[in-house]
Amino acid sequence: MKNFWKNKKVLITGHTGFKGSWMTLILTKLGAKIYGYALNPISKPNFFDGLNLSQYLKMDVRANIQDIKKLKKTVQKIKPSIVFHMAAQSSVLVSYNNPSDTVKTNILGTTNILEAIKECKSVKSAIMVTTDKVYLNLEKKKKFKETDHLGGHDIYSGSKASCEVMANSYINSFFLKNSNCKIATVRSGNCIGGGDWTKDRIIKDCAESLIFNKSIIIRSPKASRPWQHVMEPIFGYLILAKNLYHGKKYTGAWNFGPNFRNNMKVIDVVKFGKKFLNSSSKIKFTKQKYYESQHLSLDSSKTLSKLKWKTQLNPREALKLSFIWYKFFYKNKNKKKLLDLTFKQILDYKRKYIN
Numbered sequence: 001m002k003n004f005w006k007n008k009k010v011l012i013t014g015h016t017g018f019k020g021s022w023m024t025l026i027l028t029k030l031g032a033k034i035y036g037y038a039l040n041p042i043s044k045p046n047f048f049d050g051l052n053l054s055q056y057l058k059m060d061v062r063a064n065i066q067d068i069k070k071l072k073k074t075v076q077k078i079k080p081s082i083v084f085h086m087a088a089q090s091s092v093l094v095s096y097n098n099p100s101d102t103v104k105t106n107i108l109g110t111t112n113i114l115e116a117i118k119e120c121k122s123v124k125s126a127i128m129v130t131t132d133k134v135y136l137n138l139e140k141k142k143k144f145k146e147t148d149h150l151g152g153h154d155i156y157s158g159s160k161a162s163c164e165v166m167a168n169s170y171i172n173s174f175f176l177k178n179s180n181c182k183i184a185t186v187r188s189g190n191c192i193g194g195g196d197w198t199k200d201r202i203i204k205d206c207a208e209s210l211i212f213n214k215s216i217i218i219r220s221p222k223a224s225r226p227w228q229h230v231m232e233p234i235f236g237y238l239i240l241a242k243n244l245y246h247g248k249k250y251t252g253a254w255n256f257g258p259n260f261r262n263n264m265k266v267i268d269v270v271k272f273g274k275k276f277l278n279s280s281s282k283i284k285f286t287k288q289k290y291y292e293s294q295h296l297s298l299d300s301s302k303t304l305s306k307l308k309w310k311t312q313l314n315p316r317e318a319l320k321l322s323f324i325w326y327k328f329f330y331k332n333k334n335k336k337k338l339l340d341l342t343f344k345q346i347l348d349y350k351r352k353y354i355n
């Protein structure tokens with residue numbers, strides 16, 4: 001990783017979101033020239049605008065990924081070397097209420113960025129971020145490999161599985177021969193970490209309730225999830241992007257999941273948080289309105305063997321980093337110090353686990 005990122009022109013779509021914000025801060029520490037293309041953030045509070053992360057960008061474009069003209073013009077103007085496509089309607093629940101926009105943003109958005117990259121000769125490596133929900137999940141507690149069948153029970157998952165198919169079609173049609181650009185898709189599970197206020201994400205709801213000793217209401221208490229800190233896949237995407245930049249053999253799909261035995265049930269996460277934050281919150285349960293997979297885990301052995309990447313933090317360590325962040329946010333309210341805390345979490349992780 002050393003020096004590779006220094007002064008590299010990197011375009012992040014979806015930079016104003018949860019993962020985009022963390023990627024912006026990580027790339028800042030690596031010395032990259034960062035450009036962003038996304039809509040204004042909708043969550044309140046918001047990590048990106050709240051901490052004024054725009055200060056770390058060379059260009060901060062707020063526009064719709066569905067607007068192919070604007071997107072192509074922006075990409076041509078920036079001439080990035082590397083692209084991370086993360087702009088998406090990222091919520092399963094929202095996808096039930098707004099299926100049409102989810103499909104347009106996720107599927108059309110992905111083909112739009114692929115078109116823009118196709119026409120921009122400066123791009124040497126590009127990563128399309130999808131999700132672990134792209135697999136056909138028959139709830140058999142299996143670990144999904146990159147070669148397993150794609151599926152999608154809900155609109156969000158289906159739209160992301162479609163992104164995988166489209167990315168693969170684009171790779172085969174335009175990026176294998178006569179192109180300097182190598183493309184990969186990446187699938188990771190539910191990420192946690194400070195700064196996520198997206199609807200229906202349990203950790204921020206859980207942290208907020210526990211910190212203020214309010215009752216905490218959970219659905220699917222027995223659902224088992226891989227609680228992976230957001231820094232883990234982000235550093236993984238960076239390792240992959242660097243390898244893609246140098247060679248074709250990294251083209252294709254990659255899982256960035258934690259170990260199966262690292263899964264933890266929602267109820268155990270809440271109990272752990274309650275103890276860690278010394279909270280007197282009561283735990284209540286509610287019925288799950290929509291289908292939500294109960295078991296989802298990835299087999300990331302390809303990523304381990306070919307990229308030497310693996311999840312480093314166990315779920316408790318990942319949860320601690322997240323709870324510490326939210327506690328600081330709610331109790332301290334000093335933006336500069338919160339930024340310092342975030343950079344410290346990044347640098348500690350990098351020093352320990354990234355060469």
Ligand SMILES: NC(=O)c1ccc[n+]([C@@H]2O[C@H](COP(=O)([O-])OP(=O)(O)OC[C@H]3O[C@@H](n4cnc5c(N)ncnc54)[C@H](O)[C@@H]3O)[C@@H](O)[C@H]2O)c1
Binds near residue numbers: 017018066085089090
């Ligand atoms: N956070 C997770 O746990 C998780 C897990 C697996 C995959 N993912 C995927 O990672 C990516 C980033 O997720 P996130 O958690 O940061 O999501 P997020 O909702 O926090 O951020 C989404 C970003 O996309 C932008 N965006 C949404 N619609 C847009 C549009 N029409 N035009 C332009 N920009 C638009 C938003 O402005 C924001 O910057 C997404 O593709 C998501 O599906 C996230």
